[in-house]
Amino acid sequence: MTGFVCLFCGQASTPAVVSRQLRDDRTGRHAVVRCRACGHVQLFPLPSLEEEEAFYADDQQARLVFASENFVPVLLEKKKLDLGRRIEWLRQRLPHGGRVIEVASGYGAFVDGFSRAGYEAHGIERSPFRLSVARQGMNGVFHEGALDDRFLMEHAHRFDVVFAFHRVLHARDAHAFVRALLALCAPGGIVHIEEPNLGDSLMSEIPEYANHRWQVSHYHYFAPASFEQLLRSAGAGRVAVEGLQRYGLRHLLQWSDHHRPDLSGDAAPPSTPTLARIEEFYRRDREQALTCDSMIGLVEPA
């Protein structure tokens, strides 16, 4: 653990090891650790920039196999639940339309959905392969590249909503990433960030579930308090952190009974009204206690 400097508070120390088991660590070199100064949980050591690039290149190959001939419909089907919830949120926030952007928009499924819902929807993505899929099959305006100074200069204060879904955890500098999102935000606009929740109660209840969550590409693990601290540090105006339970009862039962993920997905709606009521209670209960699997951070410019 020599050379550890916390990604969150910048202090050098000997961190506490949270887990040496990561689901995709082929090198056995990485661990999930907790900073003794501020309590932040992060990966250590981080992959080098070259390793990071190779990792994402690998991912592209895997996706290419999965793609086969019916790539876009399969992709849209997998994103349907998240997309429906996000469009509903957008309609409440901007009932009369507006300009939105998703940062790290991947294959473009959400930009496509926002565009079909009547918004001027943009995406920015650094993977040329993902971008080419988006440009061929999806509605919306797709920009190639990273959130660098040039993009931020060109598009400063242009968007009514700036979305980032499960992206902050991948950023080497999470503070800079959130500041960049805010820089894109128009006066009166809002940044909408969705992140996994380290405070998810299943993490402590089911060890295999926790081990499944630790991954080499996840550099940060935010809990509600540290997530809120991150958002406030961006020098913003109003900040709110809300609970979000993405996965339902089938997911809970699968993990508690079989200690492994259900790869068939969690998309089927509850089969009876009774199950639907219990499902609703389960989600709301976890969201209110912030022991749910995800969080939504809302940030408005000062």
Ligand SMILES: [Zn+2]
């Ligand atoms: Zn720290």
